[in-house]
Amino acid sequence: MGLKTDAGRAVKLAKNILASRRAQRRLTAKLAEQPPLEPHRFRIGVYFADGKVNLYQLRQWYAPLVELAKTHPVLVLSRASGAALQLLDESPLPVAYVRRVADLERVIHQQDLHVVFYVNQNAKNFQMMRYGRRWHVFINHGESDKMYMTTNQFKAYDYALIAGDAARARLDRVLWDYDFDKRAIPIGRPQADHYLDGTELPYTPDEREVVLYAPTWEGDRGAAAYGSIASHGVHLVRALLATGRHRVIYRPHPRSGVLDPAYAAANREIIDELRQANAEDATAQHVYDDGPTLGWQLAAADVAIVDISAMVYDRLAAGKPLLITRPVNPAAQVDTSGYLQACEWLAAETGERMLARVDEVAHDEGALERLGYWVERYFGDTTPGATTERFHAAVDHLLAEWERFAALHADDPVDDDEGEADDDELEATA
Template identity: 60%
Template sequence: MPITNDVRTAFRLARRLLRSRSQRRQLTRRLSAEQPLVPGSIEIAVYFADGPVNMYQVRQWYAPLAELSRTHPVAIVSRSPGTMLTLLDEAPVRSVYARQVVDLEQFVDEQAPKVVLYVNQNARNFQMMRYGRMWHVFVNHGESDKMYMTTNQFKAYDYALIAGDAARDRLDEALWDYDLDRRAIAIGRPQADHFAGEPPYPHDDRTVVLYAPTWEGDRAAAAYGSIASHGTTIAERVLASPRHRLVYRPHPRSGVRDAEYKAAHERIVAAIAAANTADPSAHHVFDDGAELGWQLADADVAITDISAMIYDRLAVGKPLIVTRPVAPEADVDERGYLAAANWLLAPDADDVVARVDAAAHDAEELAQLQHWVTRYFGDTTPGTATARFHDAIERLLARWHEVARERQGR
């Protein structure tokens, strides 16, 4: 068995090396056709050091960044060849490749961005944060009550753009000696102003159920994923109902660490294909596309795990069911919305159709949702969060110029 494992590991490493070399060759050709940036032309940088598997984190910011770029030049800085190739294909703003630290240094020297935005807590963020004379700002890639949202790493950034009162209270309780009034700026969820795409199915009498589970997690405390515990049963029951339509949108990392989790995911995908073959009018959907928006806005009822998808759906103000993690070690913070969540336990997944129908017509639950929408995101009137995001950037730029003048006067 050890020899077999060694062979498999060697094969994976060799395949990864070949893929990396191929990507670098492709990227060299693509970059040779790009117009060079004019020095000093980028005011806002978005630093993204991850590989393609985590592209969902920066994709969520595409539309807000595109709008911001109308008034302030924006570029996404990539450290990965695979990510850079994807950005060249789809990003709505300029992308910059900085594979090595020397490339990063050149970008900083030539462009001198005033604000750098970070969408995650990648350890390589510190390679960018070593540079002064710019504001380093954590914007995250979602809002949730996961332990990730209260990490002490917030202190490493000059500022953080947060969603609303719930995020502020969460940080106030978790972090010692953190100046929330100065360093945290509430902007709501600007992504909700740019929900993208049209549903790939007809508008008919079927109740649309969005099942959007997270991945299995990298440790017991973060084992929120429900695909293996709830998911196959949810899919079977919804697919079997002629009155319902399933939209299955799993986290992109589902199954990367756990073979059982991956197998359960694959069974759901196969079941959707089989159901559509048996009844082409059903139009069930396996959704792994880059666009996020229509899924949240159109579904009659959403079923999610403990993840940012809860809060993206919450901003829509429509019925929501949350799966209860089966792992006893999973850290569930029930001081916020989760205290009032409509929980689905694994043994209750058999009754998911009835639960969906009840949630779709529960006026009291909908009224309660509106309270939580305001607590987490503030005013969700279309355009308001985008305006708050732009105001926050203007505030940071004004502060940058103020500090720059002070230092010049020394």
């Protein structure tokens, strides 16, 4: 058994090496086609050290960052070849590939970055955070009540841009000796201002009720086992398809099934069910959505069904009917101190009973009124444009603080040129 496991690992490593080298060759060719970055143009950077499998974390910031770039140009710093390849194809923002620390240092000094944003907690963030004389700012990749949202890693950053009162209260329960008034800046959810920007719906609106089912992945441990595809998904989607009065938008997490074969099989079954339903009725126009853009789904759906994840709060920001699947794993940690204490739950039951529950919440005016309180608590003023204004004001504040500190410490020695011998040849390409 041990030899078989070792052999499997060796094969996987060999495949990763080959994939890395192929990606590196393609990337080298693509980079040769790119014009050089204009020196000293960018004061705002977005640091992304992950591979392309986690690009969803960065994609949700595209629209707000493009809007910000109209005033303050923004540069994406990508560390992994696979992600860099994808970003060069799709990113609406300029991209710098900085695989080695030496590459990172070169871009830093050429661009004089004052503010660096981080969308996740990748360990390689610390290779960027070693550089002083700039603000390192955690902006996260979503708002939720998952345990990830209360990590002590918040303290590693100079500032964090948080959604609102609920986020602050959540952190206040966990973090000791953290200066919330200075370091946690509430901005709401600027993505919500762009949910329908230039989007052409992949179906023709009609009398059908549109149901968004957007489950998360299975999780890597019991405490984070929030995924519902295997427990709820197949029976739920099958029941919705059978009514003839619903249109399903199915948007699974991109990591669905990476650890659990049964979860992957359930995911494939749902996709097959949607394909079959469309083949039998061309007017149904059910949607399997694995595209890079998140926003139109949240705004267009009449009712949404999501797992405990950032999708709860992305939808909450839209202020429309919402159900959350109740995890079947008893070890799953559910924080009921926030919205989850009053949300509309969907238990894993028969398809017919889950369908009845969906219909109940979709047409319950009282549920929608109760939702309003939580929208305000999590995001503050959600009037169109208000959260974008707060985001820009936060950036202006950080840049003004940079100028103030730069003036105070203009005569201090600079030690940013101390290199690191941590440039691994192999890197994440997935």
